[in-house]
Amino acid sequence: MRALLAVSCLVLGVGVALCTVLLHGYAWGLALGLAATAATLVALPGGWWARLAFAIGWTALLAFVTPERAEGDYLVAADVNGYVLLLAGILVLAAGFVGVRPHRPAAADADPEVRVP
Template sequence: MKVLSALALLVGGAAVGLATVALHSLWWGLLLGVLATAAALWALPPGWWLRTSFGAGWAVMVAYLSVPRPEGDYVISADGQGYLLLGFGVAVLIFSVATLPAPSGRRGRLPG
């Protein structure tokens, strides 16, 4: 069940990332994409199977769309909004990984 939810959140994150890239040239589209992504990341519980898979799907989609197309043009514009979107992608990855819960278990503990 964990793998299925992680896969669904990975695809959902990629869909939100695609929508954010598609609308980032409009100021309200960029704002809507950033707020929707931030709300989803905040609402999902931390963990590899939930928040991190959504954030990874979002960031991978934005990174994939930032590569130049065969025609030589870019999907993400080289202006303030485009750079804000790319910076937010880095922040999504950092937040997703930084909020992972501490590992539990007896590995690494000293006896006594």
């Protein structure tokens, strides 16, 4: 079941990144794409099968469209919006790794009778 969810999150990441890349030339498109990306990263639980899969899909599409195209131009422009998009790719990948390992409460947190001075 987790593998199916991982593939779904990967495809979701590719879709959100595609929309963000195609609209990053407009300020409202870049803001909307980054807001949707951040909201999805916050909403997904940590783990390789959810948040990390989304982040890998997002950054994989960005890496795929970044090189020079056959026509000699670039899909990601070399302007402020393009550089913000590339920086966002680094941050999205870093955010994907946050929470990969599950948080285990410390021994003092597990037992309410134990008090630490």
